[in-house]
Amino acid sequence: MSQLRLTFAAWDYDRVKPIMDGTLRPEGIEIEPIVSRPSETFFRMLRKQEFDVSELSLANYTMLRAEGDEKFIAIPVFPSRLFRHSCIFVNKKAGINEPKDLVGKKIGVPEYSMTAAVFARGLLLHEYGVEPDSIEWFSGTQDGLKRPSRIDFDLPKSIVLHRMPPEKDMGPMLDQGELDAIISPNAPHSLNNDPSPVRRLFPDYRQSEKDYFLRTGIFPIMHTVVFRREIYDANPWAALSLYSAFKKAKELAYAEMMETDALKITLPWVVAEMEETQRVMGHDFWPYGIEPNQLALKVLPQYLYEQNLISRIPKTEELFAENTLGLES
Template sequence: MSKLNLTFACWDYDRIRPLSDGTIQPKGINLNWLNMPVEETFWRMMRHQEFDVSELSLSSYLIAKDRGTHNFTAIPVFVSRFFRHSGIYINANSGIEKPEDLRGKRVGIPEYQLTACLWIRGILKSEYGVDSSEMNWYTGGEEAPGRVEKVAIKLPEEIRIRPIGAKQTLNEMIESGEIDALIAPRAPSCFLNGSPNVRRLFPDYVSVEKEYYKKTGIFPIMHVVVIKDEILERHPWVAYNLYKSFTEAKNLVYEGLAQTAASKTTLPWLVSEVEKTKELMGNDFWPYGIEKNRKTIDTAVRYSLEQGMIHKQLEIEDLFINSTFEEYTL
């Protein structure tokens, strides 16, 4: 019996490489891996649903499920996670020294619906008491003009948001002081190039993020993996077979990180970092599956609802394929 051919759009993460290079092969499936930047993948999947299986922004996925306008469903595989306190950049002359100083300021954002921005806004409110309605939002391209939301969103009236000029970029505006702050998953090029005008709100962000994890137990989820519903209807076994294979691929990465005879990663003190991470977060510090991620998923849904991105309560059972609720272990 021939295998099912599926296109799979995803960036080149170490945790999917055993799938992309064929070391692990999902039972009954040939994956045609398409390596693309995440922004392109998300745009094409949300706008045109081009791929059979795809990495997708968690925030955009919640919007799609809230509206019922997109025909795909997720498996609990989280190929991207990121603590996002590091993603708040400020102009050095803005007078911003602490999160509370963001009130009343001009804050740039590439897209309001970005998952990184969803988490940052939620953290600003829950941890520092700064509400989204207390800032003036400016949306647009970070490095090139013309960026717009992947899908149109309707926000609460109290959210003051406007697009930047057709020829402007957020990178130029944060450096010049036309905006006071920038919230984004990608560091602006002016910061990367050492501009004295731009710095992080949290210079020692690692310590801040570790304290956040100790307090909440949350390792923010950025991206899920979705499968077209038409495939699931014809081949329901695909969901679990992919979930199993993604889990096996991630476990191979864990095995590589545990090696001490030689380092697979170009990082001098990798072993020390892995040991510190396990001490804080446990051996399975990048968990897949439902139960280990229930609080994190519920928090993301709550933030999306509070921020007006979605308009009804979404339960975990509404978001993930039923067959993947049983945990897979080797």
């Protein structure tokens, strides 16, 4: 039987790499891999629909679907997840000692609608009472990494957002105090300088994030995997084949981290870290499928709505291919 050839763009995460390098071959599918940074993949997919299948920002995808744009359809695979206490960086001289001190400050984000920023703003609102409209926002280049606009949106006048030209760099602006803080998945280059002009808002972010998970049960989802709609409609079986391959790839990643014959991961206590993570978050701490991710999949659309990035909250079932709704993790 002839194989369905699909281009697939994503970063080469350990939980995705076996599909990208051919270690795992989805049944009936020949993958043509394109390895690229998420920001580049998202721009090319959202603006040009360049790939048959790709990793995609869950926030941006939800924005499209909430407004009736059905050019993509997702499967419940989540290649990127991250707690976001760790991504808030402040200038040491800005007088910011706790989250409420962010009120009235100038804060930069690489992209206002990126999932990391949406989730961090939701965290600040619901955990610490910091309203998005109490902050003056800036978006643009950070430490040389330029992120061209990948999705269009309008904000109410109560939200002040300055979209800066590409040559204006938020990294030096934070160092010099032009910005009081940055919310970004990328740590400022100056963070590791000695001395450094910046620090994390949550110094012991690991403990803060662990406490958050134990209290809420939420492990934030950043990215999902989408098909171009016409590819899925012509080959709905391919969604099931890819989902199965992603599950197997994740299990391989788990096994690599627990290998003790000789450490495959360049981290001395990787096994101890894996054991502690499973103790806190469960054996399958990076679950796929809808049921084990209901909490995370519920709060993100809520945050998008509260932040005026969507006009309605879509149901979870609207976001994913119908034949994947009942799949197990």
